[in-house]
Amino acid sequence: MPDHRVAIVAGARTPFVKAGQAFAPLGPLALAKHAVRGLLDRHDVDPKGIDAMAFGVVVPERGKPNLAREIVLETGLSGGIEAQTVSSYCITGLRTATLIADAIARGRISAGIAGGVEWLSGADPGTFKEPTTGLTMGEHMEITRAEWSIPRARQDEIALASHRHAVAARARLSQEIVPVEGVAQDTGPRPDTSLERLATLKPAFGADGTITAGNASPVTDGASAVLLMSERRAAEEGREPLAFIEAMDYAAIHPNEGLLMAPAITVPRLLERAGLTLADIDLLEIHEAFAAQVLANVAAWERGWKGRPTGPVGWDRVNVNGSSVAVGHPWAATGGRIITTLAYEMKRRDARRGLISICAAGAMAGAMLLTRR
Numbered sequence: 001m002p003d004h005r006v007a008i009v010a011g012a013r014t015p016f017v018k019a020g021q022a023f024a025p026l027g028p029l030a031l032a033k034h035a036v037r038g039l040l041d042r043h044d045v046d047p048k049g050i051d052a053m054a055f056g057v058v059v060p061e062r063g064k065p066n067l068a069r070e071i072v073l074e075t076g077l078s079g080g081i082e083a084q085t086v087s088s089y090c091i092t093g094l095r096t097a098t099l100i101a102d103a104i105a106r107g108r109i110s111a112g113i114a115g116g117v118e119w120l121s122g123a124d125p126g127t128f129k130e131p132t133t134g135l136t137m138g139e140h141m142e143i144t145r146a147e148w149s150i151p152r153a154r155q156d157e158i159a160l161a162s163h164r165h166a167v168a169a170r171a172r173l174s175q176e177i178v179p180v181e182g183v184a185q186d187t188g189p190r191p192d193t194s195l196e197r198l199a200t201l202k203p204a205f206g207a208d209g210t211i212t213a214g215n216a217s218p219v220t221d222g223a224s225a226v227l228l229m230s231e232r233r234a235a236e237e238g239r240e241p242l243a244f245i246e247a248m249d250y251a252a253i254h255p256n257e258g259l260l261m262a263p264a265i266t267v268p269r270l271l272e273r274a275g276l277t278l279a280d281i282d283l284l285e286i287h288e289a290f291a292a293q294v295l296a297n298v299a300a301w302e303r304g305w306k307g308r309p310t311g312p313v314g315w316d317r318v319n320v321n322g323s324s325v326a327v328g329h330p331w332a333a334t335g336g337r338i339i340t341t342l343a344y345e346m347k348r349r350d351a352r353r354g355l356i357s358i359c360a361a362g363a364m365a366g367a368m369l370l371t372r373r
Helices: 028-042 067-074 092-105 137-147 152-168 195-199 231-236 263-274 291-303 331-349
Strands: 006-013 052-056 082-086 111-119 220-230 243-252 283-286 353-360 364-371
Touching: 006 028, 006 092, 006 231, 006 331, 028 067, 028 111, 028 220, 052 067, 052 092, 067 082, 082 092, 092 111, 092 220, 092 243, 092 331, 092 353, 092 364, 111 331, 137 291, 152 195, 152 291, 220 231, 220 331, 243 263, 243 331, 263 291, 263 353, 263 364, 283 291, 283 331, 291 353, 331 353, 331 364
Parallel strands: 052 082, 052 111, 283 353
Antiparallel strands: 006 220, 006 243, 111 220, 243 364, 353 364
16 A cells, blocks of 8 residues: 555444344345444544445345445435445455555545455355356355365364354454344354364265354344544544555456366465565454365465465464354355454454455455454
8 A cells, every 4th residue: 555554443243143044035235234323423524525336246135236325315424425335245344445555545536444244044055156157155165175185174173163152252342243134243253162062063065064054154143334544634533443455456356266266376476575474463364254265275274275375373363253164154245254353353353463364256356364463
């Protein structure tokens, strides 16, 4: 970001709720409005000071092709705010943050909102299949899991850690969550789960598989929003940045190489450009589409499958507040959730660097480096 440093000032989101439950009557626009309005109200943001909005959704709401513009018009924001809607599968939230960050960095705007929403309660079964292959993400991940020899027991360990961390973080995460329809916290994290319980679950994608409902992210409804400003604008408003967006990277591979394996390119490349290794990262957020995907991505980084070896992953620094297996994964909203949770945790710890890795359908991926110095 060579021109204007981009500050993450605040973030807010709805609770993440299993599809078909409490948020089933709402829809994408309603959930998105809760997240954006919550961000503005909770952080005393003057709507007149917002210059632009980029908001994402993978499964669109009928009759609202530019959902971002509808959010602007229905949340009390200025009618003059430029808004665009983005769709890039699970990296949609990172893409919207990149659009706003780029505009701030180049001086076109000084403040903007990035976010995403998914209402998977309204998705049809075909939504969960990869268009070019006809396989679901889970079926693709079973192929990759076998190729990378990822054991079931290790997947369940990752899932258990996600739940335990998310349950322990409930009080901390409450500052990010705007209650909706009487729901004030994520419904996915389970305080009663255990390796023994996880081991009893049957494979979800074939009898000889190892991916289960317990070590995969659930189908979820939710929305998130992030407020970005130039460093100067934040100082003028007396706002202390949570962190700064230092760099980002995006990549894709052919699905035949592994539908969720493109992080093998983004993370090593981003680290190389920054002159860092994983040992220099204080907090690492790896999106958990599946526990097996996390383990395959980490193996690829450490072995140097698509780039320079990154050095070993320190698991005590990974997903310290839980991630998608426990919290849930409303596709376009996940990027905003992860940016927000990481930025707040970096402030709490005064951590110097945080790294985000998100895989996506279409065999794509995004990575983002946050700093506090």
